[in-house]
Amino acid sequence: MITLGFVYVLAGLTFAAFAALGLLDRSNPKRFGNAAFWGLLALSMLGGDHLGDFGNGLLVLALVAIAGTGQIGRTPGGDVAADVQASRAAQHGPFLLLVALIIPAAALAGTFLFKWIPGLADPKQATLISLALGVLIALAVGMARLKPPALLPLQQGRRLLDAVGWAAILPQMLASLGAVFALAGVGEVVGDLIGTAIPQGSLFGAVLAFGLGMALFTMVMGNAFAAFPVMLAAVGMPLLIKQYGGDPAVVAAIGMLAGFCGTLMTPMAANFNLVPAALLELKNPYGVIKAQIGTAVPLLAVNIVFIWLFAF
Amino acid sequence: MLVLIGILIIIAGFLLRFNPLLVIMASALATGLAAGLDIAAIIAAFGKAFNDTRYVSIIWIVLPVIGLLEAYGLQQHARTLIGRMKGATLGRLLTGYLLLRQGMAAVGLTSVAGHAQTVRPLVAPMAEAAAEAANPALSDEQREEVKAHAAATDNIGLFFGEDIFLAIGSILLMKGVLEGYGYIIEPLHFSLWAIPTAIAAFLIHGFRLRRLDRRMAAKTEAAA
Numbered sequence A: 001m002i003t004l005g006f007v008y009v010l011a012g013l014t015f016a017a018f019a020a021l022g023l024l025d026r027s028n029p030k031r032f033g034n035a036a037f038w039g040l041l042a043l044s045m046l047g048g049d050h051l052g053d054f055g056n057g058l059l060v061l062a063l064v065a066i067a068g069t070g071q072i073g074r075t076p077g078g079d080v081a082a083d084v085q086a087s088r089a090a091q092h093g094p095f096l097l098l099v100a101l102i103i104p105a106a107a108l109a110g111t112f113l114f115k116w117i118p119g120l121a122d123p124k125q126a127t128l129i130s131l132a133l134g135v136l137i138a139l140a141v142g143m144a145r146l147k148p149p150a151l152l153p154l155q156q157g158r159r160l161l162d163a164v165g166w167a168a169i170l171p172q173m174l175a176s177l178g179a180v181f182a183l184a185g186v187g188e189v190v191g192d193l194i195g196t197a198i199p200q201g202s203l204f205g206a207v208l209a210f211g212l213g214m215a216l217f218t219m220v221m222g223n224a225f226a227a228f229p230v231m232l233a234a235v236g237m238p239l240l241i242k243q244y245g246g247d248p249a250v251v252a253a254i255g256m257l258a259g260f261c262g263t264l265m266t267p268m269a270a271n272f273n274l275v276p277a278a279l280l281e282l283k284n285p286y287g288v289i290k291a292q293i294g295t296a297v298p299l300l301a302v303n304i305v306f307i308w309l310f311a312f
Numbered sequence B: 001m002l003v004l005i006g007i008l009i010i011i012a013g014f015l016l017r018f019n020p021l022l023v024i025m026a027s028a029l030a031t032g033l034a035a036g037l038d039i040a041a042i043i044a045a046f047g048k049a050f051n052d053t054r055y056v057s058i059i060w061i062v063l064p065v066i067g068l069l070e071a072y073g074l075q076q077h078a079r080t081l082i083g084r085m086k087g088a089t090l091g092r093l094l095t096g097y098l099l100l101r102q103g104m105a106a107v108g109l110t111s112v113a114g115h116a117q118t119v120r121p122l123v124a125p126m127a128e129a130a131a132e133a134a135n136p137a138l139s140d141e142q143r144e145e146v147k148a149h150a151a152a153t154d155n156i157g158l159f160f161g162e163d164i165f166l167a168i169g170s171i172l173l174m175k176g177v178l179e180g181y182g183y184i185i186e187p188l189h190f191s192l193w194a195i196p197t198a199i200a201a202f203l204i205h206g207f208r209l210r211r212l213d214r215r216m217a218a219k220t221e222a223a224a
Helices: A004-022 A031-068 A083-114 A121-145 A152-184 A188-198 A205-221 A224-243 A248-263 A276-281 A287-311 B002-015 B020-034 B039-052 B054-070 B074-084 B090-104 B115-134 B140-162 B169-180 B186-191 B193-223
Strands: none
Touching: A004 A031, A004 A121, A004 B002, A004 B054, A031 A152, A031 A248, A031 B020, A031 B039, A031 B054, A083 A121, A083 B054, A083 B074, A083 B115, A121 A152, A121 B020, A121 B054, A152 A188, A152 A224, A152 A276, A152 B020, A152 B039, A152 B054, A152 B115, A152 B193, A188 A205, A188 A224, A188 B002, A205 A287, A205 B002, A224 A248, A224 B169, A248 A287, A248 B140, A248 B186, A276 A287, A276 B115, A276 B140, A287 B140, A287 B193, B002 B020, B020 B039, B020 B115, B039 B054, B054 B074, B054 B115, B074 B115, B090 B115, B090 B140, B090 B193, B115 B140, B115 B193, B140 B186, B140 B193, B186 B193
C-alpha cells in the first residue's frame, strides 16, 4: 500500500537533487548556503522519523540560522529567452497544457480511485499521494515527448524554488509555532481576555465579539483551526449558545468562516498569502493580502450578520 | 499573561521586517520560557511539530514539472489561448475560476488546484493576457495587481467552498469540539450552514473582479 511515506521519499529526493545542483552552480555566490538549506530539508523528508524530537529541533535551528544570516541567494538569469519560449510554445502549446492538467486530473482521479479500491493507497492521504503520482506521470509524459536535456526539469525546478527561497518552509514553521503556542496555553489566555472585554446583556454585542474575535485571533495565529476552540470556549459556548440559546451548528459553522476572513488578511497564513507572492515574483510581498482585504472585510461583516440572523 | 510575549514578538517582527524564520524561532523560545519550559524541551517540541507537519512542504515536488513546461513555453501558450477567446475579459476569466475553485472545493477536491499547480503556470498568465488585451499599455503596477488578484481568487474560492464538503478537517474539528461540550451534531448541518457564506463570497468577490476589470479598462481610455 502506498502511504504518505512514499511522498516524503519523493520530496526528499527532489530537495536532495536541488541541493546537489545548487552546490555545483558556481555562478551563485551563496551556493553553499542554498545547498545546505535544501540538503537539510531533504534530510528532514527522508530521515525525519529517525532523528528524534530534539534532533529535528536542531535541524530546524540550523535551517533558521542559514536563512536568518542571509546565506541563501538566487542565481541571476537561467530563464529561457522569451523568443525561444514563444517559438517552442507555438510548436508544443496544446501538449504543454495537457501535461499541466495531468497533475490536477491525477489528483482528482486518484482521490476517487483510492477510496473506491481499498488497499492500494492510504485512503486518508489519497489526494496527496495522487498528486505525487500525477507529478511522476506528467514528468514521464513530458520528458518522452519533449526530449529535453535530462537534468532540465530539476534545474528549472531548482530555479523556481530558489526564487521562493526560505519562504518555502515558512508555512511549516508557522504550523510548528502553533504547536508550541498550544503547549504554552496561549489560546486560553487570549480567550479569557476577550471573554472579559464583552459588554453584558447585548446579544448583538456578543455576536460581534465572537465574529471579530475569530477573525483577529485567526490573524494572530494564521489559522482558524487554532482560533476556533479558544473563541468557542471564551464567547461562543458560554454566551451565544448557553445564555442566548443560539443554534450550535450555525454558531460554529459561520464562526469558522468568519475566521477564514481573518486568514485572508494575515502574513501568518504564509502558504496562502506570502508564498504565492514569492511564486508569482511580485515586488510587494503583501500584494496578495492587499488584493484580498476588499473581499475579506465586507464578508466578515456578512458573516457576523448571518450568525445573528440564523442562530437565534 | 506572560505567554502572550510570543504574539508581541511575531507582530513586532513582521512589522519591522526581520527575517520571519528568525522571528518565529524567537517567538517559540520566548513563549516556551514564559510558560516555564526549559530550552531543550522547547526545541524538542518545535522539532516534533516540524516533523509532524512535513506534508505542508511537499507541494514543491510539482516544481520540476512546472519548470519543464515553462521552459517550453506553457505561460506563452496560456496567454495565446486567452488572446484567441473572444469575450474572455479579466473579470469573466477570474470569476469563472472562482466558481470552478469553489465548486471543486465543495466536493472535497481542495488540492486539485493551487498556487503552484494552477495559478503560476495557468491562471496568472491568462489573467495577465486578458488584461493586456483590454489595455496593451498595461503598467508594471497593474500587472502586479492582476497577478495578485489571480492568487487572491484562488484563496477565496478554496476557503469559501471547502467548508461545504462533509469530511473536511474544519468540519471534523467543529464536530469534535462541540461533542466535548455534549452537543452531538451531524456534519451535514455544518455543511449546509456554510452555503450562505459561500454565496455571499461569490457575490462580493465577483463584484470586485468586475470593478477590477473596469478599472483596468478605464485607465486604457485615460491613456489613449
